[in-house]
Amino acid sequence: MRDVAERQLTFAEAIRESLDQAMEKDPRVIVIGEGVPDPKAIFNTTAGLRQKYGARRVFDMPLSENGLTGACIGAALAGMRPVMIHQRVDFALLAMDQLINNAAKWHYMFDGKASVPMVVRMIVGRGWGQGPQHSQSLQAMFAMVPGLKVVMPTTAYDAKGLMITAIEDNNPVLFIEHRWLHHVADNVPDHYYRVPIGTARMLHEGSDVTVAAFSYMAFEALIAAKSMLTEMGIGLEVIDMRTVRPLDVESVLTSVRKTGRLIVADTAFRTGSIAGELISQVVEHSFASLTAPPVRIASPDFPTPTSHFMAEDYYPGPKTIADAALDLMGKSKETGGYQRVSVALARKGPHDAPNREFSGPF
Amino acid sequence: MRDVAERQLTFAEAIRESLDQAMEKDPRVIVIGEGVPDPKAIFNTTAGLRQKYGARRVFDMPLSENGLTGACIGAALAGMRPVMIHQRVDFALLAMDQLINNAAKWHYMFDGKASVPMVVRMIVGRGWGQGPQHSQSLQAMFAMVPGLKVVMPTTAYDAKGLMITAIEDNNPVLFIEHRWLHHVADNVPDHYYRVPIGTARMLHEGSDVTVAAFSYMAFEALIAAKSMLTEMGIGLEVIDMRTVRPLDVESVLTSVRKTGRLIVADTAFRTGSIAGELISQVVEHSFASLTAPPVRIASPDFPTPTSHFMAEDYYPGPKTIADAALDLMGKSKETGGYQRVSVALARKGPHDAPNREFSGPF
Amino acid sequence: MHDQTRRSLFRSMLRIRRVEEALATRYAEQMMRCPMHLCVGQEAIAVGVCAALRKEDKVFSNHRAHGHYLAKGGDLNAMVAELYGRATGCCGGRGGSMHLIDLDVGFMGATPIVGGTVPLAVGSAWAASLQGTHDVSVSFLGDGCFEEGVVHESLNFAALHRLPIIFVCENNDFSVYTRRNERQPNRPIYRIAEAHGMPAATADGNDVETVNSMARSAVEHARDGKGPQFLEFDAYRWREHCGPDFDDHLKYRSVQEIEAGMNNCPIDRYKTILMQTGALDEVSCAGIETQIREEVSAAFDFALASSKPTIKDAWEKVYA
Amino acid sequence: MHDQTRRSLFRSMLRIRRVEEALATRYAEQMMRCPMHLCVGQEAIAVGVCAALRKEDKVFSNHRAHGHYLAKGGDLNAMVAELYGRATGCCGGRGGSMHLIDLDVGFMGATPIVGGTVPLAVGSAWAASLQGTHDVSVSFLGDGCFEEGVVHESLNFAALHRLPIIFVCENNDFSVYTRRNERQPNRPIYRIAEAHGMPAATADGNDVETVNSMARSAVEHARDGKGPQFLEFDAYRWREHCGPDFDDHLKYRSVQEIEAGMNNCPIDRYKTILMQTGALDEVSCAGIETQIREEVSAAFDFALASSKPTIKDAWEKVYA
């Protein structure tokens, strides 16, 4: 997603490299999760780690989400730095007790005497019939818990840098990966670097409409922004939020003060999404800078159906964003520019796969 | 909380009566929870039920929150109408998997062929050193899940009517009770009656500031409203939201169109609270009717400390609401009226007990 | 056992096998766009157990549900249509392979969260006991389930209240690519159930008659109000964990092991026995094959001819 | 056992008892404003087990933590101050009775979610094994814990990786007012642990020397890398589940039962033995009582003289 032609890695490769470098640097880092050392290596994000760091540091785990979360907390209290992985964020619902009652609060309730440096990677499923129990986007559920940090990188660059920061952080950090970002490439430096938790990143400058977006929606927003700029001269300012807790509201406020218009795009169900939280914070803090009602873009309020016929148009995409931006600006859609945007943003392949390589069974 | 002098029951008594009448009317209703038939009978809300309906319908349960939630779902699928009880909502974090992956989605994912008519009562702890793990207000966490309904009555009248509606509802309904409402009395008819899920209730009319409030905060808002009206002639329109999902946004919009000013008061941590969601929906739908930035009143973003010294001023109260309303109206606090409001709204007893009867150990 | 019954057990296993194989073949067309966990090799357990049940008895299943669904009498057309995402699917397309239901035959539902339906089966048995019906509930669960706390909670509750439920563990030694010895200590699974206070037994899950006779006595026990039982059966999953293919190239299990597993085919074994005893001969066998082939082919036709739901339908039925 | 050791076991039990009694007496003043679960009657388990540990060994506890904390060497002043919500409390006031910690002596933490710290203790043992220390971890857990799935998950993982951990179950037959037979089937708890693949044993938890000797051999076993062990001890809770009082008037247990429980006092029993063997006499005993009385009284003075934290402090330490 950057311009200089440096080394390109996919998001998944970047995560793998970040784990590798963090393990190399710090012997306290261990990686655990169902399938971590198996032939598929969590969508290849853990490939080779067991060979390199051994079976004591790279672990498969029993199907015990709550218990193993607790075990990771216990290990973290004892000085380890566990990275735990759920192939689907939905499985983490089994671990809410340990995440919320213990991980989030241990440092606080024991007066700062102990801390829980751990990372929980959770993958949001999408496409190819993941269905109701394998496709939820639960970031808002975690983001409301004081004591947790929640990140949701969009680019491979940020995936690596945020993973390193998350591992170095002394708090429990939930690291949410959208499955459809795994294959997206970006320039990724080969050295060990950090990206700060809690700061958004400008993906695309513009002065017409602010689009604050999370994870895959930032990727979609960037596509919309490029097309609208080229074809219509309309400037979307795309802010990749990157962190869900703490929210970088300042960056959004700065942008909104310039544009006066706000779209928040989220990967989750509409109601109760973190998008609502962000909109609320913006109006609480900078009501006067908005010239039009803020707009929320999210998935509808029902579980993702499995049938690809039904799931067509379930997820908002670049065109949803473009349309919302035009509506916000009060612009007509009866123009040649909009026609070209529409064509450019129309889906090319099947709607339930991010690219040609992506197919069943997963 | 009503004016006509009819029969008074406390919130806890009203719940007990609603369970009693629902069990009497419908043999499919069963009540299960840790301590249901014990001498304390869940703060007396289940007293006498076992004697009346027998051990087959009134159940204690093992400490197995997730498993027993699943068992209740299974029983509901088979035609029973379980009412399950958690003495603290915090324990329900162990049951998130069954609540969210199964209860919320079963009807949907099986094409409406089956449904899960169950009620889960969850009590929010407050006061007397409940501490970090026994005082969370998790309504927003549930309210973001399509397929769940979430109610949070404030008055004894609504507690009874909403419980009856919840039991009759064919969906999983989470019934969240604030511990500090249990002793509050109201006129409660002795017959079997329903209060609709999804509609807010006007507790106090006013044309200056809309206060949309949840659960115990509605109780506090009403106190503020009465005092401000008497002492300062300021009209707070207090809307008791009663239901958290679905949110009755319409009622709030109607009021805001009149007042132009909005305060949302919630019992939860500020960030990620349902208050943020409500504010966002109001500005998305009726931006133009607001004449000032909306204000959110909630608990600060850290766990409730146990020490009563530290917890002093942790919870917002009537004065917080009054102050926010004055600020919103741009009114001075240097008046005799405000002095009297301040005195009236000042706490009388210890801050960590709702009344003189409330004391340890619980 | 009557020859008729034996032929029926055989036919039921063969039918599941042929359905799974047809799905595997046609999966590559990319028209069944959902994750799919085939049960090839494990047919005897589904069939042996379900043959011990009445239609009113309830079955709850997991991600690997096709065999359970078909063995319990689930509608084949509705299943195939579901995999194709069609409106005539048993979930109207909402569920796909990992969510099957057919209430008419007591197939109460299958979902993919490991262990997720186990407490529901217990609740179903609880309801039966409260309602005074004599229905028995069955929970099909994999070896992986014994790592999930909720399964222990379920066993505890079932044993405490002596509920009419049979837990049927299909122990295929794997959770995805991970062997049991990387997930559980070296101890038998059925002992866990025993420790939770219920009778438990284990046997070869490739022997359909043994499975059936154990299931029958367990069901009788449960129906008589004598409480839950636990049955553990060894099994071998022939194909990849999820998806239509064989995955020998991944080398997480040896060729010898796979061959041994496949040589122990529950269907071939049973066929040999039935041939020997005369319950089956080549002609009747061929007749069964033809019938099944036609039925399966018709099911695909049905699915493909069925109407396609849209996002409009998806807005419905969020609430009852 | 040396007389010295025996006196020390006795003293440790008596000290816990006197602390609990003092707390019970002063609770009515309403200055300790937090839920409190006293362990009166159960002292022998905490003491017998902790006496088998080194300072570096780790203990995790639950809502009924005072005894574990004191037996492991936790700071009495910091505990009492914590109950009074003072800044000098072991959690600076954030936790109260249900959250105790003293890292200097390996008391890693106590929290009230039933079963909540059990996996943490396992994680602590896991870390010890990864780090190659020889520390043993101990998880104190009630009989209620065996209904929580997470405890089974914890047992499974500990057994799988042969972690250096001792699970110590205090079976007092009650969860709040509910007897075990309303929550669990009729089977011994320790068999569950056995079924999870670890050695398990049970004994009378009112006999401090038995507890201690079993704990010592379990600890040795664990320290030698031979894996986890499970110890179940019978116990009797004398007072109400939560709070300072006796609750015989609630009639959920009979007067006879309560009397029998109290007659089986672990401290009196041990005192009689030590008197008989001469390890203790009235004079030394009185000396111990006096020392304890002074220490306890000083702890209350300390607490009451300590500064009071405010909401400002509460804003701190949300993140490390």
Ligand SMILES: Cc1ncc(C[n+]2csc(CCOP(=O)(O)OP(=O)(O)O)c2C)c(N)n1
């Ligand atoms: C709670 C949860 N964790 C992990 C998964 C991912 N998963 C799907 S199937 C499966 C293997 C389950 O193994 P087992 O229960 O033995 O059944 P089998 O696949 O062998 O039939 C896993 C780990 C899941 N679906 N749910």
Ligand SMILES: Cc1ncc(C[n+]2csc(CCOP(=O)(O)OP(=O)(O)O)c2C)c(N)n1
């Ligand atoms: C998950 C959870 N469920 C319920 C409770 C309420 N509760 C607190 S202590 C307790 C009893 C636990 O019994 P046991 O484990 O035997 O310990 P004991 O009190 O007998 O020492 C219960 C049910 C809780 N704290 N956490």
Ligand SMILES: [Mg+2]
């Ligand atoms: Mg398996």
Ligand SMILES: [Mg+2]
């Ligand atoms: Mg107990």
